[in-house]
Amino acid sequence: MSQWIYFFDLCGTAVFALSGALAAGKHRMDPFGVIVLASVTAIGGGSIRDVLLGTTPVFWITNHTYLIVILATVIACLILVRKPHKLPSITLPVADALGLALFTIIGAQKALLLGHSGMIAVVMGLITGVGGGIIRDVLCRQVPMVLRTEIYATASIVGGICYTLCLASGVNSMTSMFLAMFSTLIIRLSAIRWHLSLPAFDLKTKRH
Amino acid sequence: MSQWIYFFDLCGTAVFALSGALAAGKHRMDPFGVIVLASVTAIGGGSIRDVLLGTTPVFWITNHTYLIVILATVIACLILVRKPHKLPSITLPVADALGLALFTIIGAQKALLLGHSGMIAVVMGLITGVGGGIIRDVLCRQVPMVLRTEIYATASIVGGICYTLCLASGVNSMTSMFLAMFSTLIIRLSAIRWHLSLPAFDLKTKRH
Amino acid sequence: MSQWIYFFDLCGTAVFALSGALAAGKHRMDPFGVIVLASVTAIGGGSIRDVLLGTTPVFWITNHTYLIVILATVIACLILVRKPHKLPSITLPVADALGLALFTIIGAQKALLLGHSGMIAVVMGLITGVGGGIIRDVLCRQVPMVLRTEIYATASIVGGICYTLCLASGVNSMTSMFLAMFSTLIIRLSAIRWHLSLPAFDLKTKRH
Numbered sequence: 222m223s224q225w226i227y228f229f230d231l232c233g234t235a236v237f238a239l240s241g242a243l244a245a246g247k248h249r250m251d252p253f254g255v256i257v258l259a260s261v262t263a264i265g266g267g268s269i270r271d272v273l274l275g276t277t278p279v280f281w282i283t284n285h286t287y288l289i290v291i292l293a294t295v296i297a298c299l300i301l302v303r304k305p306h307k308l309p310s311i312t313l314p315v316a317d318a319l320g321l322a323l324f325t326i327i328g329a330q331k332a333l334l335l336g337h338s339g340m341i342a343v344v345m346g347l348i349t350g351v352g353g354g355i356i357r358d359v360l361c362r363q364v365p366m367v368l369r370t371e372i373y374a375t376a377s378i379v380g381g382i383c384y385t386l387c388l389a390s391g392v393n394s395m396t397s398m399f400l401a402m403f404s405t406l407i408i409r410l411s412a413i414r415w416h417l418s419l420p421a422f423d424l425k426t427k428r429h
Numbered sequence: 430m431s432q433w434i435y436f437f438d439l440c441g442t443a444v445f446a447l448s449g450a451l452a453a454g455k456h457r458m459d460p461f462g463v464i465v466l467a468s469v470t471a472i473g474g475g476s477i478r479d480v481l482l483g484t485t486p487v488f489w490i491t492n493h494t495y496l497i498v499i500l501a502t503v504i505a506c507l508i509l510v511r512k513p514h515k516l517p518s519i520t521l522p523v524a525d526a527l528g529l530a531l532f533t534i535i536g537a538q539k540a541l542l543l544g545h546s547g548m549i550a551v552v553m554g555l556i557t558g559v560g561g562g563i564i565r566d567v568l569c570r571q572v573p574m575v576l577r578t579e580i581y582a583t584a585s586i587v588g589g590i591c592y593t594l595c596l597a598s599g600v601n602s603m604t605s606m607f608l609a610m611f612s613t614l615i616i617r618l619s620a621i622r623w624h625l626s627l628p629a630f631d632l633k634t635k636r637h
Numbered sequence: 638m639s640q641w642i643y644f645f646d647l648c649g650t651a652v653f654a655l656s657g658a659l660a661a662g663k664h665r666m667d668p669f670g671v672i673v674l675a676s677v678t679a680i681g682g683g684s685i686r687d688v689l690l691g692t693t694p695v696f697w698i699t700n701h702t703y704l705i706v707i708l709a710t711v712i713a714c715l716i717l718v719r720k721p722h723k724l725p726s727i728t729l730p731v732a733d734a735l736g737l738a739l740f741t742i743i744g745a746q747k748a749l750l751l752g753h754s755g756m757i758a759v760v761m762g763l764i765t766g767v768g769g770g771i772i773r774d775v776l777c778r779q780v781p782m783v784l785r786t787e788i789y790a791t792a793s794i795v796g797g798i799c800y801t802l803c804l805a806s807g808v809n810s811m812t813s814m815f816l817a818m819f820s821t822l823i824i825r826l827s828a829i830r831w832h833l834s835l836p837a838f839d840l841k842t843k844r845h
Contacts, residue, residue, distance in 0.1 A: 242838070250784055257763070259782055268689060273476060277691025282757055299838055301658035324750040341490055347465070357566070360771070360781055365568055367465055368458055375461040382528025419459035422450070422507055481684060483693025549698055555673070563776070573776055575673055576666055583669040616680055616774035629660070 225395065226330060233292050233323030238263040238294040240316045241357050246325025248361055252299060258357060259289070259295045270328050291311060314413050316397060317354060317366065322405035325350040325380040325397050339385040342383060346381035372412035380405030389415050433603065434538060439498050441531030446471040446502040448524045456569055460507060464576040466565060467503045468496070474560025478536050478553050482543060513630035522621050525574070526561060528563050530613035533558040534606050547593040555582060580620035580627060588613030641811065642746060645684060647706050649739030654679040654710040656732045657773050668715060674773060675711045680827055682768025686744050686761050690751060730829050733770060733782065738821035741766040741796040742814050755801035762797035763790060788828035796821030
C-alpha cells in the first residue's frame, strides 16, 4: 500500500516539476533557473506542509529521491521539449491538474498518519496541492491559478473531503485514494475544458 | 487574563479573514478561493511566527477554533456583503488596522511567554501583525501595504515596543495590552485618515 | 576557524541588508519599511534554510547580533546614502553578488555540520544565498534576479559544488571556503559585467 503512495508522490513530483520547467521556459530562464523553478513547484507545497506540521527536516532532505526525480524531469524536459509550437497550450494546465490530484491525497494522508483530524487533513491536502503552484506563479509574476475564478482550490478541497469521508466510512485505503484523485482530476479538467467556474464573489464597483 | 488574549486572538483572526475576503471580492474569486485568501491573511502571520520560533505544529493545527472562525467569517461575508457600492472604501484599511493592533500584541506576548527577549518580542509582534497582510497583497499582486509610505510597519513596531516597555516597567498585563493596542490603532488610523507618512527614504533618480 | 565563518555570516548579513535598503529606497519606503525589507533580504534565506532543516528557533532569534547588524546597516544607509545620483547603478548588483557568495558557503556549511549529504549542502547553500533576494524582489514586485537569464542561481550552485568537492577531496576548510566564494563571486560578477548568460530554455511561441 505505502509503496503505491510513494509511487504517486514521485509521479506528482515529476508532474509538478514539469509544470515548473514549462513555466520557466515561457520566461526564458537559464537551465539552473529552470531547476530552481521546477524544484520550488514540485516540493514547495510539501515543504510548507511539513514545516507547519513540524515534521522537519522536510521530506526531500531525508530522502534524495525527490530531488533526483526533479533533476531527471528537468533534464528530460530541456532535451526533449525543443519544439514549442508543437506543444499544445493545454499541457501546462493538465500537468498541473494531475499534480494537484496526486498531492492533495499525499498531503491529506500525511496529516491523518500523524493523527490529525479530517479537517486538518483537508487543509494539508490543499496546501500540498496548491502550495507549489502558488509559489511558481508568484515568482513568475502571474496571478496564482488559485486566485482565478476557474475551479482550482475547490477541486483540491473536494478531493480532500472525499478522501477523508471515504476512509471514515470504512472504504479501503486504495479505493479511497483513487476515488479522491479521480474526483479532483475530473472537477479540475472539466473546469479547464468547459471554463466552468463557481459564481464569483464580486465586490468590484460597478458603474450604472 | 489568558482568556482575554485568546478572545483578542480570535477577533484578530476574524478581522483579518474579513480583510482577506474583501480583497478576494475585489479580484472576483470563487467561494473556495475566498476561503483560501481569507485563511492565508488571518493565519499567515501567526504561522510564520510559530515556524520561526519552532513551536510546531502551528497554532491553528492544534486548535480548530481558528479555522472555524475563518469559515464563519467568510460565509457571513459571502452572504451579507452583497451591495458593494454600500461598502465604504475605508472598510478594508480599518479592518486591517484593527487586525494589525490585535496581532502585534498576540505575537509579542507569545515570544515573551517562550522566554525570548523584548527585541524578539517586537519582531514577532511585527511578523504576526504584518505577515498575513503581506502574503495577501503578494497573492493579489498588489504592492504590500507595508511597502507603501503610509505608516504601517511603524504602527506595529511602536505597539510592540510600547507593550514590552509597559510590561518591563511593571504595568499589569491587561493595561499594557490595551495601551499597546491603542497606540498601534491610533497611529495607523491617523495615518489612514490624514495620509500621514514618515519622510521616505528616496533613491529614485530625480531629473533636474 | 568558526570565528571566520561567523564573521563572513555577519558580513553577508550587512551586505544583503544594504541591498534590501537600497531596493527600499527605490520604492520610496519609510524608515521602518526600509528596516523590514532590509531584514527580510538579510535573514530571509537563512530563515528558510533553518526552518526546512528543522533547526528552530531560527538563528537570528537565538543570536541578536544579526538584527543589530541589520539595524546598524540600515541606519548608516539612511544617513550616508543621501545623494542617489552619486550612487553608481552597479552598487546593488555587486552587493548582491557578494552576499550570494558569502551566504552560499554559510548555508552549505550548516547543512554539512548537521550531517547532511553534499547534495543537500548545495541546495541549502542555494536557498541561503538566493532566498532573501527572492523575497525582496517579490515584495518589490520585480522579477526575481534568479529568474532572469543572467547567471545567478548557477553561480551559487557552482560555489556550493566547489565547496563540497574541495572538502571531500581533503582541502582544508578555510581554503575550500575561499575557493568556493571566489568562484561564485567571479562567475556572478563576470555575468554582470559582460552580460553573460547560459543558453535560455525558451518556450515562447515564435511567430514565423
